[in-house]
Amino acid sequence: MKSVVVSGAGGGWDLQDRDVPVVGPNDVLVRVRACAICGTDLWLSDGVLVFREFPIVPGHEAAGEVVAVGEGVTDRAVGDRVGVVMAQKMCGVCDYCREEHPISFVGAANCAAPTLTGVTVDGAHAEYVAVDAGGTVILPDAVSYEDAAPILCAGYTVWAGLRRAEPRPGARVAVSGVGGLGHLAIQYAKAAGFHVVAMTHSPDKKDLALQLGADDVVSDGASLKAAGGADVLLHTNSSHGAVTDAMTGLRPWGKVVLMGIGTDDLVLPALALTSNSHQVIGSAHNTVEHLVEALDLVARGLVTPMIETFPKERAEEAHARAAAGEVRFKAVITY
Structure with a gap:
């Protein structure tokens, strides 16, 4: 598959060949159709935020369809149109997780070992991404992949x-x-x-x-x-x-x-x-019900993200324009 790879802090967004991810238990394999660029992606690429060693694959505002499901997955099926969010899952065993909080950005900040798309693990600026099924949300039929992408974090x-x-x-x-x-x-x-x-x-x-x-x-x-x-x-x-x-x-x-x-x-x-x-x-990402509501408002035509789309071959151009503040207002890369 083709994937965006950042080799070092301040490096470009290079399109490289990588193996398609392996689908593990409780995972789904998503064929990414669109992924937006978030300000967090830029900070991670520049080394302002550091959660893992380079090289990294950024991206946590992705939309596509499920093409494979792992063992134990019962709430997602092949063909589902889904969005991929940053907070996939929490570790489940640390002191914070033992308090049984719903998945939110607070968990990302306080769990001892969270799985965060494009942050602690490879992200979704790629043709395929394997994520925990709990790190996905069903997209309304009326929302395109390109319009859905910015809603998965910014919206x-x-x-x-x-x-x-x-x-x-x-x-x-x-x-x-x-x-x-x-x-x-x-x-x-x-x-x-x-x-x-x-x-x-x-x-x-x-x-x-x-x-x-x-x-x-x-x-x-x-x-x-x-x-x-x-x-x-x-x-x-x-x-x-x-x-x-x-x-x-x-x-x-x-x-x-x-x-x-x-x-x-x-x-x-x-x-x-x-x-x-x-x-x-x-406040950042609170409960998943808020994301469902946000997508529904887009589906009803009450909210429309302003986007500029770029094919994957122009990923570095999209990255450079977003970093320079030249995009009005969200850069979305199609895969």
Whole structure:
């Protein structure tokens, strides 16, 4: 099979020949049709995040069909259209696992030996990937492989974050950042019936944010406050420095949901935080039911990811453009 391989930190995404993975017990073999590029893939490729030695095969936003099932698999069958997610399975024996938590990103961070697609094991930027059946989700028939791919991490993240915030009916939801996560967060918040305020410093994204469903577009926390403020702030960009400014427009008892990963420190305004009873929540992939809901909203036509597709032969071009921030908004490689 053809597979993307990164030989070392900062290396290119080279298309190489590799053996088709062996299907083990409880595994399914997925013929990958599309796999999106996540910001985490870029950090892993650059060596910013290190979980295993190079060479690595990145990718955890993959969609395709099951072509073989391993011993013990009863809930997946050959021909099933599935999505592949990052958190395949937890070890099941460590102290964290013995507490019987549902599979989520919290497990990925706390399990002693999690199996994480494209992170601790080879990923899905390849023609085939073998994964634990529990690390897959059935795709709605109405969702193409290309559109499904970004939802398996980016869409999953923002919808799970919105659900985690538990906004009340009529709430105002602000989305900080109009990018790979943010363009989906605007659509999901609007599909859920909330008043949506997009926050961006890029003038060229204002009209786009309105087209995506934003009711208002502002540039900073002061303008967010002037526009009526927000009960929930979904922070989707990779700069934590923007959080403090955006919180200027957070209403009393408001909630900040952090889902964009950044390397800078998070500095919070303690007095405002305390006197307004603000909550700061970290959120990524929560329960699988949130991913099912996120895919359903795409199937119903309420959310549409903005993607640029590349054939596998142009994997390095897709990687380079995504790393340079030139893709609007998700790069999807077809296999």
